[in-house]
Amino acid sequence: MTLVRSVSLRRILDSRGNPTVEADVLTDSGGFGRAAAPSGASTGEYEAIELPAGEAIASARQHAIPRLVDEVHAGNQREVDAALRGADGTDDFSTIGANSAVAISMAAAKAGADVLGAPLFQHLGGTFRGDGFPTPLGNVLGGGEHAKAATHIQEFLAVPHGAPNVAEAVFANAAVHDRIGALLDERDLPAGKGDEGAWAPAVTDAEAFDIVAAATDDVAADVGFDVAVGLDVAASELYDADAEVYRYGDVERTPAEQVDYIAGLVDEYDLAYVEDPVEEDDFGGFADLTDRVGDRTVLCGDDLFVTNVDRLQRGIDEGAGNAILVKPNQIGTLSDAVDAVELATRNGLDAVVSHRSGETEDTTIAHLAVATGAPFIKTGTVGGERTAKLNELIRIAEDAV
Ligand SMILES: C=C(OP(=O)(O)O)C(=O)O
Numbered sequence: 265m266t267l268v269r270s271v272s273l274r275r276i277l278d279s280r281g282n283p284t285v286e287a288d289v290l291t292d293s294g295g296f297g298r299a300a301a302p303s304g305a306s307t308g309e310y311e312a313i314e315l316p317a318g319e320a321i322a323s324a325r326q327h328a329i330p331r332l333v334d335e336v337h338a339g340n341q342r343e344v345d346a347a348l349r350g351a352d353g354t355d356d357f358s359t360i361g362a363n364s365a366v367a368i369s370m371a372a373a374k375a376g377a378d379v380l381g382a383p384l385f386q387h388l389g390g391t392f393r394g395d396g397f398p399t400p401l402g403n404v405l406g407g408g409e410h411a412k413a414a415t416h417i418q419e420f421l422a423v424p425h426g427a428p429n430v431a432e433a434v435f436a437n438a439a440v441h442d443r444i445g446a447l448l449d450e451r452d453l454p455a456g457k458g459d460e461g462a463w464a465p466a467v468t469d470a471e472a473f474d475i476v477a478a479a480t481d482d483v484a485a486d487v488g489f490d491v492a493v494g495l496d497v498a499a500s501e502l503y504d505a506d507a508e509v510y511r512y513g514d515v516e517r518t519p520a521e522q523v524d525y526i527a528g529l530v531d532e533y534d535l536a537y538v539e540d541p542v543e544e545d546d547f548g549g550f551a552d553l554t555d556r557v558g559d560r561t562v563l564c565g566d567d568l569f570v571t572n573v574d575r576l577q578r579g580i581d582e583g584a585g586n587a588i589l590v591k592p593n594q595i596g597t598l599s600d601a602v603d604a605v606e607l608a609t610r611n612g613l614d615a616v617v618s619h620r621s622g623e624t625e626d627t628t629i630a631h632l633a634v635a636t637g638a639p640f641i642k643t644g645t646v647g648g649e650r651t652a653k654l655n656e657l658i659r660i661a662e663d664a665v
């Protein structure tokens with residue numbers, strides 16, 4: 265194993281044009297890794313803290329880098345991540361910023377893989393990984409915090425769960441995106457794109473269901489395998505805690521009506537996947553919904569669990585959800601993210617490794633999904649920062665990384 269020789273941090277641009285943290289890690293045997301932090305827009309209240317990039321870098325230079333250089337081994341991820349936690353000294357990385365922490369954690373992992381001469385997924389997951397692949401969930405139409413004048417539901421997702429391999433799944437999602445563009449044209453509905461490259465037309469949620477279901481049906485008929493519809497409701501963004509109602513524009517739903525509404529949508533549209541159907545503190549509502557439809561759809565906690573094993577354990581104890589979204593920057597290190605996947609898997613929950621709405625060309629999550637054997641990855645459909653991950657998955661499947 266080889267010691268970390270240097271850690272360099274800089275500000276680079278993310279896909280929204282905001283500054284984010286990039287880390288370079290160099291080892292004493294010449295291993296090199298580079299990684300960058302993503303950034304959320306519909307962030308959960310219980311996420312680790314993202315600091316302004318310049319502040320995060322200054323603080324990590326002061327507190328973390330002296331604890332890493334000539335102190336920890338790049339190939340020993342737990343040692344690297346424990347040093348980051350020790351240097352920060354808080355539970356939520358509010359000293360050095362989860363953005364500095366995750367960039368360094370991922371860059372060290374890449375340096376460790378470089379030293380071994382192995383692809384990152386193999387370094388993280390072991391030599392027998394790489395024969396199973398996650399189904400990509402593709403955001404094809406949406407609004408919410410990612411495009412304010414569009415749908416209330418944040419993401420309508422293509423779920424190509426019948427695809428014979430990852431490349432065909434990736435191309436099917438792109439075809440759904442393309443088909444939606446054509447359907448919007450036919451209906452004279454002008455549409456820009458949201459932060460993740462999904463179409464963002466000014467339509468009602470009902471119209472969006474109609475368009476996305478037509479597009480997935482058309483593409484399924486073309487490709488010859490099943491392409492279902494999924495959602496990220498991002499319900500915390502719709503919830504008015506003072507009034508205790510969900511607001512879809514002028515339509516209000518009580519928490520009980522929200523559960524009925526989502527259960528109805530699962531059956532009406534045969535939804536294969538629903539993320540954050542209720543707000544982030546409503547473990548009870550999540551559990552009700554899991555009782556009602558958890559046998560026929562994936563019910564995934566994003567803002568509910570925030571990649572945090574304590575919140576996930578509560579969900580397991582209360583029967584809230586049957587899947588967890590895994591975003592390394594929500595918790596701050598790769599070790600913590602892997603712990604969340606392992607706790608989920610041991611308890612029969614699916615892991616869904618995920619991008620953020622603000623992204624870079626970094627491909628770590630593609631490797632993390634393969635390394636952990638996660639059944640799903642959520643990483644967009646089009647746009648360079650999204651296709652970077654999808655194309656990396658195709659390369660991993662071909663053993664060409
Ligand atoms: C990817 C998501 O968006 P953000 O990164 O804005 O939280 C999400 O909510 O799942």
Ligand SMILES: [Mg+2]
Nearest residue numbers: 496539540566
């Ligand atoms: Mg989400």
